Amino acid sequence: MSFPAIPLPERLRPTLRLLRRVAVPLWALSQRELKARYAGTRLGTFWALLQPLATLGIYLAVFVLVLHGDRSGTQAREYALFILAGLLPFQTLADGLHRACGSLRQDKPLLEAANFPAAVIPLARVLSSAVPGLLGLLLLALACIVWGPAGGPGAALLALPLIWLGALVLGAGLALWTSLIAVFATDMAEFLGFALTALLFLTPIFYAADQLPPVLAGLLWANPLHHVVEAYRGVLLQAHLPWGHGLALLLWAGLSLGSGLWAFRRVLDAMRDEL
DSSP: OOOOOOOOOOOOOOOHHHHHHHHHHHHHHHHHHHHHHTTOOGGGGGGGHHHHHHHHHHHHHHHIIIIITTTTTHHHHHHHHHHHHHHHHHHHHHHHHHHHHTTHHHHHHHOOOOOOTTTTHHHHHHHHHHHHHHHHHHHHHHHHHHHTTTOOGGGGGEEEEEEEHHHHHHHHHHHHHHHHHHHHOHHHHHHHHHHHHHHHHHHSSSSSSGHHHHHHHTTGGHHHHHHHHHHHHHTTTOOOOOHHHHHHHHHHHHHHHHHHHHHHHHHHHEEEEEE
8 A cells, every 4th residue: 555645845845955965974974984983893883882881880890899988889889970971971072073173184085075065074973973972871871770869860861862962963063163173273183182181170070060169160151061961960860850951051052053064164165275
């Protein structure tokens, strides 16, 4: 039995053609990046699961067995999960930005192709980095259900995909800026390493936000990663919907992606000339 095709409204067809023109190369490049990432290893893409699993196991073992101090076993596990809820999004963001930084030089032939959507090149790096990050997040959520505070995340866990998507969009926008700046500033990779190290310690990852001096605490709203971290912790460790941090993340994600796409279009010809 066949069903008649449903005609699409005329005004939607250009949008669908644009989405198809972007989605197909984005998917192909992301797959290429994942395969290249683990090329030459015996376990292949299984490392995408093994790496976050090993990280989770190491942190739990170190904090529960070695660095628990005067904490009970339960408190030590919860503190390890507290740190992982901040470290995981940072590592995913940092990996995506590092890979996007030199991507336009690495894929110069694609950038020079007139009909190829050039923004896909750094975006594919971010998407390929997000896959291990997503697997790590699922493992962390499972650990929080088993070893986290009593009651587990509960219904708040339903907000986790939205937070992950917001963090992905944020990383995509920052990757666009990073990749285009790297074309004109060849020292961008070295500067990025320094900037990410500073971001690691300026974001409440290894400590709680209320431990910061009032002057620095007042500036946390301008740190988009802070909103990602607090949104994850709110869902996974406090079992509540982080409306404030979620809305702030949505704002930063939209701003970074929108401005990144705008800047990419404005300087695309200049980037081709520079390369």
